[in-house]
Amino acid sequence: MKNRFRTALALAAAGALALTGCSDPGTGTESNGPVDWPAQDADLAGTTLTIWAAQNSNTVPESVIAGFEELTGAEVEVVTIPDPYEQGVQTKVATGDKPDLAFWQPTASQLTALNASQNLQPLDDAPWLDAYRPELRDITGTLDGTRYAALITTPxxxxxxxxxxxxxxxxxxxxxxxxxxxxxxxxxxxxxxxxxxxxxxxxxxxxxxxxxxxxxxxxxxxxxxxxxxxxxxxxxxxxxxxxxxxxxxxxxxxxxxxxxxxxxxxxxxxxxxxxxxxxxxxxxxxxxxxxxxxxxxxxxxxxxxxxxxxxxxxxxxPDQSNALVAFKTGDADREAAARQLLSYWLGDGYEDFVAAQSTVSLQTGVETPADVPQALLAVSDSLADSVGSxxxxxxxxxxxxxxxxxxxxxxxxxxxxxxxxxxxxxxxxxxxxxxxx
Amino acid sequence: MLPKGTARRRSDHPLWFLIPALVILVVFFFVPTVFNFVYAFTDWSSFKSAINFAGVDNFTSLFSNGTLLNSLKVTLVYAVLVAFFQNAFGLGLALLLERDTMVNRAVRVAFFIPVIMSALAVGYIFQALLKPDGALNGILGAVFGTSVSIPWLGSTTWTIVVVAVVHAWKWMGLSMLIYLAGLKTINEDVLEAARLDGANRWTMFRAIRFPLLAPAVTFNVATALLGSMNGFDIVQATTEGGPGGTTELLNIFIFRTFGQGLFAQATTMSLVLFLTVTILAFPVIRFLRKREDVL
Incomplete structure (x- = not known):
């Protein structure tokens, strides 16, 4: 009996070892090359998008989501990842769990931490780039020459x-x-x-x-x-x-x-x-x-x-509430819908967004609301000649x-x-x- | 030739009945432990998708960096303090609440409530109580008539004692319960004989009741000591490892390393913790069991 027990244990051990094949479930799908940018109002009825946000950023997208849902028929869900946010997101992504979009610190170190080239959609030819104030356009959000993050508020x-x-x-x-x-x-x-x-x-x-x-x-x-x-x-x-x-x-x-x-x-x-x-x-x-x-x-x-x-x-x-990244989820339609949401956010939806958030506008064509406190205007003014941290x-x-x-x-x-x-x-x-x- | 009884037992309980339990054991305990050993020798991180064998690289870099040894030391000090306080409080409560009166029953329940509370909640409550302008200093100030602002969680020497007391406070109800059960098993005849011999209460406790509690002590000390080596939640909620890293338990260090995306290093540390607990468990339990030989 003892021998049979040992055999069972040995089999279990062997099975466990076989399961231990070394691969990282966080590996992204490879799809490079130019992407198309759908019109901001393209119909998305039946599509559900997920945005991961932290406890201090989960209400930021409210006005944008309301406008986008109305315009396209898509459904956008904000999922709050508990603090510490960055650790939570990294762990989830490492185990293969990905949203369509997430708030993320648009810096080189944090984009590296997400393994951007594998996991994130490149946003190089995004339609909103020319709308930025010229000095802010390329201030952050890129890694190894590729743009991965969309800046929505002043860093x-x-x-x-x-x-x-x-x-x-x-x-x-x-x-x-x-x-x-x-x-x-x-x-x-x-x-x-x-x-x-x-x-x-x-x-x-x-x-x-x-x-x-x-x-x-x-x-x-x-x-x-x-x-x-x-x-x-x-x-x-x-x-x-x-x-x-x-x-x-x-x-x-x-x-x-x-x-x-x-x-x-x-x-x-x-x-x-x-x-x-x-x-x-x-x-x-x-x-x-x-x-x-x-x-x-x-x-x-x-x-x-x-x-x-x-x-x-x-x-x-820049911190996590300043920018968003779009994930490669492997589902081409949802990836396109995520890009469409970003186009809307920094396009037709931007004026409402800036007003709802009482924040400084990043775009030349959109006025900063009058109720933004002076200190924040001073912060934003100092950005143009600032250096990176x-x-x-x-x-x-x-x-x-x-x-x-x-x-x-x-x-x-x-x-x-x-x-x-x-x-x-x-x-x-x-x-x-x-x-x- | 097997004895008759055993043969019948075997047909009643065939070995394959073990399979469901064994599957759970293998999937949830055996495999993670094996993974723990495997990933400790790789360069698994959040920065790239490939996982390569890295030999003992993680071990050498961890041991050459003082933080791991510091965390290991903090963890051991913390575990010893928790084991001491939890058992002192638990035994004290058990002796105080030994008689089965209505009041004692109600009070026992009250002391057991922290055991079923969320550890994080306990941590955050104590963090609020122990702030320089928190409730404890407020009470002390009212009692002594002056304004008190002792930073209970701000001392690089004493904060580890404070958090160990909080941990012990949370779990003392469990120790109390086990000591109470132990006290109930002591034979009344022995106690009566001692009383007839003229032993006073202290002598009775020192010479008879405490030695007879040996099995309860074994369980309580071993679980408190080895359990608090895995401590994380209470310390994370009260101090996050501060001030100055003096309460940075190994698990907090692991959590921080994992959060940096250095998954392999974090796994290596948890392997070190696993091995430390294992190495410590054998002599401690052996010593405590030896004490039971008087029974």
Whole structure:
């Protein structure tokens, strides 16, 4: 009996091994070459399209979907993928589950993470491209020369949100014009008893902006190309120096006292109340402020200026709510319908969309609604001459923010932050098969 | 020649009756474990569709990078703390609620409720309670008449203890139940004899009742220790591995690595966790079983 039992087990083991044939179910269908773009109002009765969205973007397409369903008879379903959104989507795609469209960060690193050439439809000759404001047309959304993402709203810019009332109270009439005057301003404010900066190390993710804005000049000079080719490392002077400067500012006492435990919510409340004068943040921070105050109050209180070592150059970082990608699902009709929805979104539906979202228009032919807050207009204006962030230009996106938060908590030195970031970057680059790693 | 009884049993229960259970075991437990071994030696990632054999590459790069060893250390510390607190709380509750009164029955139910609650919900509730401006500091402030803002989840030294207590709080009801069952099995005659010999309550507990609880201790310590090595949800909801990576359990690290698209590395780590739990399980259970020899 024992022997038969063993045989059964051995058979089961063999069966299990046979199942273990190494193939990735996320492999996409190969269909390259030019595609046709259906008219925006082509009839789609009976077609159902699925859009994946995150918790903070799942209501964004509402007006577009209503208009598109009315016009074409298609049915569009928005499926919310729980946070952390990017991980959820990557895991699903890796196991072969794909929507027709998804919100996605249109950067090289995140398009690589989706294995764009296999899984995504190229959008190179899309009909809406010429409608974009010329300086925004090619700002992001491409990987290896192919366009995969359709930008729908202005990408976020890393820069300084400041409390206008605090500035006025201390007689500051001009915003800083470069890094040195920016830091000098902070020191002056501190001397007058104001907390110059607010940082939220408990929620971690905002910590990286301080390092990235310091890299703006280097980024314009090809820093990320060199990092991508492994010719320059995070541990070299440029990046590690920026990390050291950041820690120096914290040690100097220019930040809020509760920096270790403060959260994203605390940050918004602190700037609005004038408890801190400035916050280095991105657009989603303004969204947080909008949940705390109305446009009139925000226009009165909150301003924005970009900052870089030698001037006022912003660092842009598109996020998941700024763009959509269309998947190769293997069903030609649905793929065409997905392209049609994008044409409508950035075509006849765009004016309604911009109005419904109260957001800045990306297109020359569509006016920005009058109720868009001034700070967001300032952000959008800074886009034209901005440079790309690490997320936008590096081939991989290491957890720099976690290591920086560790540094603020005291468990890593700036050198260790740079080492950990470099090690993870190399891991990711190697997994991608990048040259030089 | 088989004894008669066995022969009859065999015709009653032919071996093929095992097949349904075996299929479930193979598909849901055996195959994933085998996959775990296989993928750890490949370069599976979200970046390309081909999966190639990569030898021990993942292992060398993981062990040369300090994060894995740090997470392994954090995981072990966490498991030991959880095992200690969960058993201390569980045993204390069982002794307090031992008598079968109406009140005790109701209170036992109350302490068992956290066990059936969602671990993530527990984590988020405690995260809110333990914030610097959360309810716990509010209560402390009201009691002491000053404003208290202790960052319970913000200490790089003590936060791991706090989250281990939260984990123990969630599961202490289960330990309590098992200790209660253990206490019920102790023979009343033994206790009466001890009482006649003049043993006081502490002596009775130390010399008689605790040694006789050995099987319950084995189960509780082993499940708490080995179960919390697989901890993820409570820590993810309260600290996400922070502050400063001091509560980054191996599973949180795995989750983060998987999210980066490095599927093979994440698999390698889960293999390391699997092996660690296995290596730890044998001596721990062996030691605890040995204690039962007094029975």
């Amino acid at each position: 976020a810019v890393q820069g300084v949100y400041y409390n206008k009332e605090v500035f006025a109270e201390h007689g500051i009439t001009e915003t800083p014009t470069d890094w040195d005057s920016f830091i000098q301003l902070a020191r002056d404010l501190k001397a007058e008893g104001v907390t110059p900066f607010h940082e939220m190390a408990a929620d971690r993710w905002g910590t990286q902006w301080w390092v990235q804005v310091q890299l703006a000049d280097a980024a314009a000079d090809g820093l990320w190309d060199r990092v991508n080719a492994n010719e320059e490392q995070f541990t070299d002077e440029t990046v590690q120096g920026a990390i050291e400067t950041y820690q120096g500012l914290i040690e100097e006492g220019l930040f809020n006292e509760d920096i270790k435990t403060a959260t994203f919510e605390d940050q918004g409340a602190a700037l609005l109340a004038g408890d801190a004068a400035m916050v280095m943040q991105v657009n989603s921070f303004f969204g947080q402020l909008q949940s705390l105050a109305d446009t009139a109050e925000l226009d009165q209180k909150i301003g924005f200026f970009p900052i870089s070592p030698s001037g006022n150059v912003g660092t842009f970082i 690490m997320q936008a230009l590096a081939i991989a996106n290491p957890d720099l923010y976690i290591y920086l938060a560790d540094m603020i908590q005291g468990t890593k030195t700036p050198a260790e932050v740079a080492e950990a970031t470099q090690a993870q970057f190399e891991e990711l680059a190697k997994a991608q098969g990048a040259e030089g790693f």
